[in-house]
Amino acid sequence: MKIVVCVKYVPDATADRKFNADNTVDRVGVQGMLSELDEYAVEEALKIRDGDESGDAQVVVLTMGPADARAAILKSLQMGADSGVHIVDDAIHGSDSVGSSLLLAKAVERQGADIVLCGMASTDGSMSVIPAMLAERLGVPQVTFASEVTVDGNTVRVRRDGDAATEVIEASTPLVLSVTDQSNEPRYPSFKGIMAAKKKPVEEITLADLGVAAGDVGLEAAWTKVEAYAERPPRSAGAIVTDEDGTGANQLVEFLAAQKFV
Amino acid sequence: MSEILVLVDHVDGSVRKTTAELLTLARRLGEPSAVFFGSQIDAARDALKHYGAERVYVLDSADLSDYLVAPKAEALAQLVEAQQPAAVLIPSNAEGKEIAGRLSIKTGSGLITDAVDVQPRDGGVTTTQSVFAGDYTVTASVTKGTPIVTVKPNAVTPEPAEGSAAERTVDVDVSDAAKTARIVERRPREATGRPELNEAAIVVAGGRGTSGDFATVEAFADALGAAVGASRAAVDAGWYPHAYQVGQTGKTVSPQLYVAAGISGAIQHRAGMQTSRTIVAINKDAESPIFELVDFGVVGDLHSVLKSATEQALARKR
Numbered sequence: 001m002k003i004v005v006c007v008k009y010v011p012d013a014t015a016d017r018k019f020n021a022d023n024t025v026d027r028v029g030v031q032g033m034l035s036e037l038d039e040y041a042v043e044e045a046l047k048i049r050d051g052d053e054s055g056d057a058q059v060v061v062l063t064m065g066p067a068d069a070r071a072a073i074l075k076s077l078q079m080g081a082d083s084g085v086h087i088v089d090d091a092i093h094g095s096d097s098v099g100s101s102l103l104l105a106k107a108v109e110r111q112g113a114d115i116v117l118c119g120m121a122s123t124d125g126s127m128s129v130i131p132a133m134l135a136e137r138l139g140v141p142q143v144t145f146a147s148e149v150t151v152d153g154n155t156v157r158v159r160r161d162g163d164a165a166t167e168v169i170e171a172s173t174p175l176v177l178s179v180t181d182q183s184n185e186p187r188y189p190s191f192k193g194i195m196a197a198k199k200k201p202v203e204e205i206t207l208a209d210l211g212v213a214a215g216d217v218g219l220e221a222a223w224t225k226v227e228a229y230a231e232r233p234p235r236s237a238g239a240i241v242t243d244e245d246g247t248g249a250n251q252l253v254e255f256l257a258a259q260k261f262v
Numbered sequence: 263m264s265e266i267l268v269l270v271d272h273v274d275g276s277v278r279k280t281t282a283e284l285l286t287l288a289r290r291l292g293e294p295s296a297v298f299f300g301s302q303i304d305a306a307r308d309a310l311k312h313y314g315a316e317r318v319y320v321l322d323s324a325d326l327s328d329y330l331v332a333p334k335a336e337a338l339a340q341l342v343e344a345q346q347p348a349a350v351l352i353p354s355n356a357e358g359k360e361i362a363g364r365l366s367i368k369t370g371s372g373l374i375t376d377a378v379d380v381q382p383r384d385g386g387v388t389t390t391q392s393v394f395a396g397d398y399t400v401t402a403s404v405t406k407g408t409p410i411v412t413v414k415p416n417a418v419t420p421e422p423a424e425g426s427a428a429e430r431t432v433d434v435d436v437s438d439a440a441k442t443a444r445i446v447e448r449r450p451r452e453a454t455g456r457p458e459l460n461e462a463a464i465v466v467a468g469g470r471g472t473s474g475d476f477a478t479v480e481a482f483a484d485a486l487g488a489a490v491g492a493s494r495a496a497v498d499a500g501w502y503p504h505a506y507q508v509g510q511t512g513k514t515v516s517p518q519l520y521v522a523a524g525i526s527g528a529i530q531h532r533a534g535m536q537t538s539r540t541i542v543a544i545n546k547d548a549e550s551p552i553f554e555l556v557d558f559g560v561v562g563d564l565h566s567v568l569k570s571a572t573e574q575a576l577a578r579k580r
């Protein structure tokens with residue numbers, strides 16, 4: 001069994017995230033990392049691999065992004081994935097979800113996969129659409145937003161906690177699976193894992209390897225355009241009272257009453 | 263006038279507030295047509311008419327309800343091909359975004375998710391989104407195909423307007439390829455009697471500081487007619503169900519008033535509540551980052567403050 005995990009290299013949410021002059025997300029000038037939500041996808045892949053009885057299961061991590069995005073692959077390899085594939089090409093810059101899903105789908109087809117595993121959302125774009133788009137492009141079932149996963153032979157069964165109901169969904173491989181942060185507890189790389197990762201293969205591929213023309217992806221080819229961005233004005237400093245004398249609740253209710261909330 | 267398709271969000275025919283919001287937005291762009299998946303149109307008809315739907319397309323088939331997302335995307339794509347609308351508006355929840363993603367690929371159309379505003383422009387649309395945990399807003403437009411936009415709750419105040427709601431039953435023809443992820447079990451979420459978290463005008467949320475006792479949080483919420491929310495720390499501890507989590511991996515809320523009790527204000531929590539109109543926090547640590555966001559803050563023990571505030575709020579009501 002082969003599991004391909006799509007992981008994204010994203011700007012650290014606790015750093016000051018920024019935009020470039022062309023209105024794209026700054027992925028170079030801001031400290032980047034493996035998207036925290038993709039750690040759950042890597043962990044789930046490792047669990048499925050280690051539970052596989054055939055013993056020949058392998059986990060390939062796939063990322064698309066600038067040279068630095070290799071860090072996302074490295075972290076996944078340290079956690080225990082077997083090998084990495086990095087789509088890196090200047091023409092990719094500024095791709096929207098349509099362009100990204102095209103490249104990821106081509107790379108998955110090139111690898112061949114029984115399970116394509118994704119996070120529930122990227123922590124920068126947070127669109128939550130790439131997994132569905134991948135399933136659409138690959139023509140395979142999607143079992144997405146899984147908060148619990150069971151794999152039995154080629155049957156995958158997941159629990160999806162939706163807005164109005166909890167559903168149990170079942171499909172056969174090959175398929176696209178995405179997992180939420182409720183699905184597992186991602187492991188920390190061990191010292192042994194960090195050492196072992198240094199020797200694991202990472203293949204760099206370009207658009208040419210995927211048979212995609214430069215004009216089909218990137219900023220110019222995107223079907224959407226970010227026209228402007230603006231920093232949200234800081235909230236004006238509020239009134240802060242201490243409850244030392246026991247009047248906190250009183251003042252709170254006065255404030256709420258003045259705003260007509262009570 | 264050009265037709266705007268609005269995907270109806272409903273639970274057993276009971277139309278969600280977000281649908282009224284989407285229909286209100288659609289009226290700015292053209293003539294709204296509601297797209298209704300399911301068998302309970304009788305329960306939904308009046309609400310759709312009341313918020314200005316000129317047409318109602320009803321698509322009802324077990325194929326749509328027995329499988330995840332793909333059949334709905336296929337049926338919607340067929341409708342888009344047939345009607346050639348000027349735009350498609352879809353609720354920004356997990357299912358809505360996934361339908362939108364597939365529709366985008368199927369129809370060769372650009373997709374924008376999580377809009378908090380949609381305006382007409384040059385025959386197309388421009389959208390506003392709140393990004394990076396609400397630290398930035400961006401404006402964007404679709405440059406190819408039929409604009410597909412998923413819209414967040416509370417993007418606009420719903421304005422009633424009578425539509426003619428001309429109804430048409432649409433034949434549903436779903437391919438076998440779309441019927442592969444089977445829903446084998448379905449457990450509806452239990453009603454709490456409180457407002458829906460992401461629709462509520464007021465949200466009172468509790469965090470690790472509650473130490474697991476949500477009774478004071480719930481009592482204060484009920485005194486204000488509010489929904490109850492929770493931080494991930496409270497959810498992970500098993501104190502409150504995940505469906506009520508506010509934040510990056512829970513719900514995003516944008517109410518008139520958000521009360522954070524015993525919540526520190528981590529970036530992932532802020533991502534779900536930072537755009538609330540008025541923010542109030544009760545926290546015993548004056549240095550807690552949540553106080554950087556507040557309009558009004560109380561440094562103190564949440565249980566004693568909320569208990570007394572609940573009594574006073576109820577007394578004012580009487």
Ligand SMILES: Cc1cc2nc3c(=O)[nH]c(=O)nc-3n(C[C@H](O)[C@H](O)[C@H](O)COP(=O)(O)OP(=O)(O)OC[C@H]3O[C@@H](n4cnc5c(N)ncnc54)[C@H](O)[C@@H]3O)c2cc1C
Binds near residue numbers: 493531534546
């Ligand atoms: C990938 C990822 C996704 C995440 N998604 C989310 C998300 O969707 N939502 C979310 O909330 N978090 C999310 N988190 C977790 C987030 O980083 C924080 O850990 C979490 O929000 C902390 O919850 P808290 O504020 O309740 O707890 P803490 O940070 O522990 O804060 C508790 C607060 O309570 C105060 N307090 C304690 N006792 C009292 C008392 N008696 N009276 C008054 N105040 C008191 C303390 O001073 C403290 O400020 C995510 C994290 C990751 C890595």
Ligand SMILES: Nc1ncnc2c1ncn2[C@@H]1O[C@H](COP(=O)(O)O)[C@@H](O)[C@H]1O
Binds near residue numbers: 006041064065104129
């Ligand atoms: N550039 C990328 N490289 C690899 N995987 C990605 C990339 N962008 C998105 N993904 C995958 O798609 C998921 C959802 O992303 P999104 O639709 O952008 O919110 C992520 O959790 C990843 O698994």
